[in-house]
Amino acid sequence: ITGAYFLAGLAMVLLRSMPAQEILQALFWGGVSATLCTVLAVAAFIPALEKLTGVSTDQSLLELSDLNAPLLRELSREAPGTYAHSINVANLAEAACLGIGANALLVRAGVYYHDIGKMANPQFFVENQPRGRNPHDRLPPRRSAAIIRDHVKDGLRLASEHRLPRVIHDFIREHHGTTMISFFLDKAREAEPDLDLDPSDFAYPGPKPQSRETAVVMLADAIESATRVLQDPTPDRLRATIEQLVNSRIAENQLDQCPLTLRDLEIAKAEFARVLIGMYHQRIDYPSGVHSVVKPPAAEGDGAVDDATPA
Incomplete structure (x- = not known):
């Protein structure tokens, strides 16, 4: 012009x-x-x-990624465990996306908002529960599953109320795909073995991930939740947990509708492991809290998967 x-x-x-x-x-x-x-x-x-095209600019994504954004500040107050979980998932997903050449900025923004629906019932999600207090213990499994499942619906409602772009809605809608809330399904079968249960009552509505970015977030979300409860998160256990969860999502056909390749998955798994090993690196415990100085040797010759309340 x-x-x-x-x-x-x-x-x-x-x-x-x-x-x-x-x-x-x-x-x-x-x-x-x-x-x-x-x-x-x-x-x-x-x-x-x-708004017309559904495409968000980098500037808009940067603004959405600002942790001082009103909705994110509300999340940190109402569901601090979920907020911390989202930060960790963002670090995992961003590293994987940088590795495979996907949109890392979009992923970080999407992950920050993917679980905002948990603010409707924060105490029902394990990351927000005080130790030893679980309100699901007082509910029938079907009701518990409904509360867990509804965080997707509640998240989409909040996203619409706050006029978040459509690309952010996709992360909320797709990050669980059509996976089963298996803990409560198994619990319901144990409680009423003769009852013919409808599996759809214990499944997320979907859709399955449609993009590489939302697929990476599905994997990162499950991996962060599972490794968080590992008793001894050694590098080997972390890698085994990552492998198990990725293979599980493949076997469940959750990645069928996204363009992730096998090479992408291998790179993503390696990046997940690298970030998690750094997160769970433990300092050596010294007796009585005394840190000794150890001279280096002279040179010779000059994370069981807990998906009870999926995050």
Whole structure:
């Protein structure tokens, strides 16, 4: 636009035979005005274009990723365990996406909001429960499963109320796919073995992940929840848990509708392991809390998977 203005302005002043100094001044101030108008026009129309096309700019994603955003601050107050879980999942998913060349900025924004629906009933999710206090102990399994499942619906409602972009809705909707809430299904079968249960009462509504980004988040979400409860998170146990969960999602056909390749999965698993090993690295315990200085040797020759309340 600015270039077109310059050409049009130059043609007009040349036709009027203006002095060279006046021509330069006119073009300069006209260019400044055109540039400012262009910037303001683009800034005004970008939100409308994003809403119309469903495509979010990097600037919008950066704003959504600001942990001081009102909805994220509310999450940190109402469900602090879920908030911490989301930060950890974001670190896992971002590393995997950088490794496979997916949109890491989109993933971080999406993960921050993927569990906002838990604010409706934060005490029913294990990461927010005080030790030894679980309200599910007083509920029938079917009701517990409904509360867990509904955090997706509640999240979509909040996302609409706060006018979050459609790409963020996708992470809320797809991060559990159509997986089963198996802990409560098994509990219901044990309580009423003769009852013909409807498995759909214990399954997330989906859809399955449709993009590489939402698929990575599905994996990172399950892996973070499972490794968080490992008693001894050694590197080998962390890698075994990652392998088990990825293979489980493949066997359940949860990744059938996304373009993740086998190579992508191998890279993602390696990145998950790298980040988790760093997170769970333990310092050596010294007797009586005394840290001894140990000289290096001289050189020779000069995480059971707990999906009771899926995160």
